[in-house]
Amino acid sequence: MTLLPRLRAACAAHPLVAPLLAGALARVVAAVVGVGFHARDDYFHVLEPALRWAADPSFDWDSSDVPGAGIRSHLVPRLVWLLLRAADGLGLDTPTSVLQLVYLVVGAYSLTLIPFAWLAARRLCDERAALLAAWLMALHFALPYAGTKLLIEAMAMPPLLAGVWLATFPTFRRQLAAGLAIGLAVWLRFQVGVAALAIAAVVGWQAWRAAG
Numbered sequence: 001m002t003l004l005p006r007l008r009a010a011c012a013a014h015p016l017v018a019p020l021l022a023g024a025l026a027r028v029v030a031a032v033v034g035v036g037f038h039a040r041d042d043y044f045h046v047l048e049p050a051l052r053w054a055a056d057p058s059f060d061w062d063s064s065d066v067p068g069a070g071i072r073s074h075l076v077p078r079l080v081w082l083l084l085r086a087a088d089g090l091g092l093d094t095p096t097s098v099l100q101l102v103y104l105v106v107g108a109y110s111l112t113l114i115p116f117a118w119l120a121a122r123r124l125c126d127e128r129a130a131l132l133a134a135w136l137m138a139l140h141f142a143l144p145y146a147g148t149k150l151l152i153e154a155m156a157m158p159p160l161l162a163g164v165w166l167a168t169f170p171t172f173r174r175q176l177a178a179g180l181a182i183g184l185a186v187w188l189r190f191q192v193g194v195a196a197l198a199i200a201a202v203v204g205w206q207a208w209r210a211a212g
Contacts, residue, residue, distance in 0.1 A: 015131055019114050023138030027107030031148040035099050042150035045072050050080040054088075073187055076152055103148040110147030110154065113137040116161035123168040152189045160185040160192055167203055170210070175203065 037043045045068040052059040052066070061077070062070045083105055087098045117137045122130035137143060146154040163182035166174045182199060185192045 015127075016115055016118055016134060019118075019131075019134040019138035020111060022135075023111055023114055023144065024108075026139055026144035027110065027148050028104065030144045031103035031107050032100055034145060034148065035096050035103070038146065038149045038151055040067070041152070044068055045152065046077050046080055046150040049074075049077040050084055053077070053081045054084045073152075073190070075187055076150070076155060080150065102150070106150065106155070107144075107148040109158065110143070112158040113143070113147070113161060116158060116165055120161055120165035120168070123165060153191075156185040156189040156192050159188070160195060163196075164199065167199055170207075178203075 037047075044066060048066050049059070049061040049064075049069075052061065052064070061074070080102060083102045084098065087101050090101070092098050092101060114134050114137045118130045118134040121133035143154075159181045163178045163185065166178035166181060169175070169178075178199075182192070182196045186196055
């Protein structure tokens, strides 16, 4: 069996295969071709401290004059710092190749948006809406680009969507997992706390309606 029939068979086997493949291809292109930054935040709040740590492990970001120092989470810059170390271990020595590696890894992570959106929409709506949500996460003009950049708000989307999906289940374990997922999203981007409060309010209202 040649590659094309195998792809067709895989796409027919599960509705998520096609949007995942399309989303992966779009993100690879965005990571390889779109080397650069979307805004000042993805440089100064993520890459700049990561580069400083790579040059000097004792660098104190919180007390430095780098924008965002003292108010931003260390989580994403530290993860990017690990990717910089990995790039160095792989022998990547040009800024373009290092950024391409970082963007490819971030893009692979952003692919989790597709199944989480599909699961959430299937729970909240129906199969048709779920498939539409999956394709929007895969190919919406902003997402392959934003999903490969160091935008903290884009990185917060997968755990936020995972939390939305988990919050639709009334069991304690799923609700606890939803809180942890949304908490991770808030850790990545503290402004997501507004969405967390809204989700908590909806869950509380539904519980009150069910229990009285």
